[in-house]
Amino acid sequence: METSKSSARENILARIRAANARPHPAPPPVAPLDAIFPPITNPRQRFLDECAGNLTEVFQTTDAAASAEALETILSTVPAGQVYVQDDASLFPFVALLEQWRRVRMSSQGAPAESTQATLTLAHGFVAQTGSVLTSSACGGRGASIVPPCHIVYGRGEQIVPNIAAALARVQAEIPGASYVGLITGSSRTADIEKILVQGAHGPRRLVIILEG
Amino acid sequence: MSTAAQEFLRKAVIKSADLEHRATIQRAVTSYDAAVAKGKLRFADWEAARTLCAAIKADAIANLAQYLTEFEQHVTSRGGHVHWAENAEQANDYVVEVAKARNVKTVVKSKSMVTEEIHLAAALQKIGVTVWETDLGEFIVQLRNEPPYHIVTPAMHLSRYQIADLFRDKLGENVEDADPVRLVAAARVALRRAFFSAEMGISGANFLVADSGMVAISTNEGNGRLTTSIPRIHVVVTGIEKIIPRMSDLAALWPVLATSGTGQPITTYSTLVRGPRTASEPDGPEEFHVVLVDNGRTGLLANPETEEVLKCIRCGACLNICPIFKQVGGHTYGTIYPGPIGSIYTPRTAGLSEWGHLSYACSLCTACKGVCPVKIDLPKQLLGTRRDFIAAGNVKPAERVGFAAFRWAAADPARFRLLAWMGRKALAAVNALGLSGTALDPMRVWTKYRSPMTLPKQSFREWWRENGNK
Numbered sequence: 001m002e003t004s005k006s007s008a009r010e011n012i013l014a015r016i017r018a019a020n021a022r023p024h025p026a027p028p029p030v031a032p033l034d035a036i037f038p039p040i041t042n043p044r045q046r047f048l049d050e051c052a053g054n055l056t057e058v059f060q061t062t063d064a065a066a067s068a069e070a071l072e073t074i075l076s077t078v079p080a081g082q083v084y085v086q087d088d089a090s091l092f093p094f095v096a097l098l099e100q101w102r103r104v105r106m107s108s109q110g111a112p113a114e115s116t117q118a119t120l121t122l123a124h125g126f127v128a129q130t131g132s133v134l135t136s137s138a139c140g141g142r143g144a145s146i147v148p149p150c151h152i153v154y155g156r157g158e159q160i161v162p163n164i165a166a167a168l169a170r171v172q173a174e175i176p177g178a179s180y181v182g183l184i185t186g187s188s189r190t191a192d193i194e195k196i197l198v199q200g201a202h203g204p205r206r207l208v209i210i211l212e213g
Numbered sequence: 214m215s216t217a218a219q220e221f222l223r224k225a226v227i228k229s230a231d232l233e234h235r236a237t238i239q240r241a242v243t244s245y246d247a248a249v250a251k252g253k254l255r256f257a258d259w260e261a262a263r264t265l266c267a268a269i270k271a272d273a274i275a276n277l278a279q280y281l282t283e284f285e286q287h288v289t290s291r292g293g294h295v296h297w298a299e300n301a302e303q304a305n306d307y308v309v310e311v312a313k314a315r316n317v318k319t320v321v322k323s324k325s326m327v328t329e330e331i332h333l334a335a336a337l338q339k340i341g342v343t344v345w346e347t348d349l350g351e352f353i354v355q356l357r358n359e360p361p362y363h364i365v366t367p368a369m370h371l372s373r374y375q376i377a378d379l380f381r382d383k384l385g386e387n388v389e390d391a392d393p394v395r396l397v398a399a400a401r402v403a404l405r406r407a408f409f410s411a412e413m414g415i416s417g418a419n420f421l422v423a424d425s426g427m428v429a430i431s432t433n434e435g436n437g438r439l440t441t442s443i444p445r446i447h448v449v450v451t452g453i454e455k456i457i458p459r460m461s462d463l464a465a466l467w468p469v470l471a472t473s474g475t476g477q478p479i480t481t482y483s484t485l486v487r488g489p490r491t492a493s494e495p496d497g498p499e500e501f502h503v504v505l506v507d508n509g510r511t512g513l514l515a516n517p518e519t520e521e522v523l524k525c526i527r528c529g530a531c532l533n534i535c536p537i538f539k540q541v542g543g544h545t546y547g548t549i550y551p552g553p554i555g556s557i558y559t560p561r562t563a564g565l566s567e568w569g570h571l572s573y574a575c576s577l578c579t580a581c582k583g584v585c586p587v588k589i590d591l592p593k594q595l596l597g598t599r600r601d602f603i604a605a606g607n608v609k610p611a612e613r614v615g616f617a618a619f620r621w622a623a624a625d626p627a628r629f630r631l632l633a634w635m636g637r638k639a640l641a642a643v644n645a646l647g648l649s650g651t652a653l654d655p656m657r658v659w660t661k662y663r664s665p666m667t668l669p670k671q672s673f674r675e676w677w678r679e680n681g682n683k
Contacts, residue, residue: 015511031261111496141495142442165464192350203435
């Protein structure tokens with residue numbers, strides 16, 4: 001099996017190299033991304049507008065106390081059941097609060113259970129251009145953002161970046177180790193039946209952001 | 214005529230007269246068109262975006278070996294496996310071997326046209342593995358034992374009532390009023406069980422990022438995320454042409470793919486995975502395999518005229534705009550990839566004589582060229598396919614005679630006059646005998662579905678002699 005494997009590789013590469021030995025036409029001049037997408041003058045406002053458009057719920061708060069209050073409001077609409085929390089010191093104050101009402105499982109204890117009702121994680125950033133959350137496996141693992149019916153993200157206003165290009169630059173600079181990186185834009189959805197939009201196909205029905213400051 | 218060509222004609226006649234099918238496709242395409250028109254307004258310069266994406270993909274194709282090995286190096290360095298497959302058999306054998314060695318009983322699949330192309334699900338089912346398609350549209354067509362109708366919306370041809378009937382028969386679910394929300398919920402319940410019992414998840418890839426060893430997967434439903442997060446083995450099966458040079462290229466490619474595919478600004482889950490879970494991560498697969506499939510792609514690359522076909526990002530825009538596709542539907546083509554791109558790709562990779570007829574499933578309206586986000590000259594490709602199909606000897610005897618007669622007549626005014634006179638007489642005779650549209654009518658291809666062509670009193674030459682100088 002190993003021999004055929006390596007020969008398949010060599011055969012394919014040899015065919016590619018033989019084909020590409022001929023000269024290729026010079027690429028046409030291309031415009032920079034700034035000319036392709038309209039400028040974003042107010043990233044925060046744009047982010048909020050995009051979230052409204054893609055059905056992401058945003059709770060804007062001023063401080064930790066207000067964020068805790070927002071979390072309580074969100075949890076009051078989530079059915080009974082376990083909450084999964086990214087094991088990060090900045091979320092510990094919320095954990096103490098959550099434990100008053102819910103069973104809590106921390107990401108350091110392993111993957112979220114299928115029956116998890118909600119998760120609370122951080123994000124690497126927020127994208128104004130598309131109203132997206134930049135997340136990765138460093139934010140409580142892969143399942144945290146896809147398994148539960150409700151994903152709650154806690155972040156700060158200064159984490160908003162203008163566009164996808166800036167978010168991708170952040171991936172390379174700040175999360176080189178994560179095995180998964182994703183831009184999440186709204187909740188899970190499908191339009192596979194008669195092009196009618198339905199929320200909550202396989203992943204979360206709700207994506208909620210607590211945006212502090 | 215090849216069997217596939219006869220089948221195409223037979224099915225095309227049935228589908229284009231199927232009014233229910235036509236209404237369903239019309240509804241879907243109207244909704245798609247509106248979303249795309251709105252989506253394009255989010256760009257300051259959509260044309261410049263297309264040019265940029267075309268240039269990125271052209272660079273990738275021109276330096277394919279370099280980028281593929283760069284990608285491979287990144288994946289291997291993080292503990293992933295890269296397997297190269299020259300054809301469908303080699304790709305399937307590898308995945309089957311991995312499944313056997315790891316005692317895999319259940320596989321969940323997210324949408325991948327390449328796995329359709331190589332018939333991977335059938336290969337796995339043969340060794341007793343249960344395979345679940347998890348994209349809702351794919352799940353629906355799998356329950357119907359049908360291939361995907363469309364490369365982006367596999368169940369585009371079905372109404373919610375047909376889907377409700379299907380779920381009642383196959384899943385035992387009674388969904389009131391065929392409510393889409395409840396249909397989706399029923400599928401979610403069935404597929405959740407599959408996700409959490411599967412040992413292996415198989416996905417495709419929208420892009421393979423050379424500079425960082427990332428596999429980019431775009432899904433709206435999140436099935437791609439679950440497929441790549443829950444089972445302990447993740448296998449990516451994809452074509453070698455999916456490579457792109459840099460992660461930063463996604464800043465243009467993601468919005469352009471989403472806009473052309475569905476009209477969205479970006480797909481809900483724009484996902485990048487680059488290996489098995491690391492020691493510090495709480496979950497994710499322990500094994501990560503990427504199968505790079507050739508299966509005819511290097512053949513397209515070897516021909517300078519067809520290499521641009523490898524730029525295709527499988528957005529489906531050329532299908533949605535094609536007047537032929539909208540009439541005959543996705544299944545009529547009898548191919549994995551339907552529509553304009555499929556009518557180029559299939560003859561070029563699966564056999565010119567068997568599939569070359571598809572290049573005629575085209576009115577040369579060129580609408581597809583106008584919407585292609587990577588600027589593939591689809592009409593030119595279709596014409597080139599026709600030329601090579603004919604050059605390979607696939608000419609109908611009647612066409613050979615007809616064109617020989619025309620060549621003879623067009624070389625001399627007297628001969629032209631004679632041929633035109635004979636044509637008029639023949640047409641008049643066919644009409645007078647009431648043979649129009651019957652098997653004895655030489656113009657049957659045209660008149661079968663149309664009223665008889667009426668013969669003007671004069672030929673143009675006669676009319677011109679009388680009126681030309683007035």
